[in-house]
Amino acid sequence: MDIDEDKVDQAALALLYLTLHDGSRAWKGLDWDALERLHRKGLIANPVGKARSVVFSEEGLLEAERLCRQLFGRK
Numbered sequence: 001m002d003i004d005e006d007k008v009d010q011a012a013l014a015l016l017y018l019t020l021h022d023g024s025r026a027w028k029g030l031d032w033d034a035l036e037r038l039h040r041k042g043l044i045a046n047p048v049g050k051a052r053s054v055v056f057s058e059e060g061l062l063e064a065e066r067l068c069r070q071l072f073g074r075k
Helices: 005-018 032-040 058-072
Strands: 025-027 053-055
Touching: 005 025, 005 032, 005 058
Parallel strands: none
Antiparallel strands: 025 053
């Protein structure tokens, strides 16, 4: 199957939003390749490290909330 990585990244960002805590942190229990792409896009801080969570950028937090509502919200 030909996977659209942008769609995977959008879903990953929305799923990260569901684990939001401490203002702008999210648990990073997702695919490492997707997390790295989100980091390269400037949506999250560098996911590499001992911390079990990652920090959203300001833009990333807004986009994550938008995508979460779009993908998972009830109409």
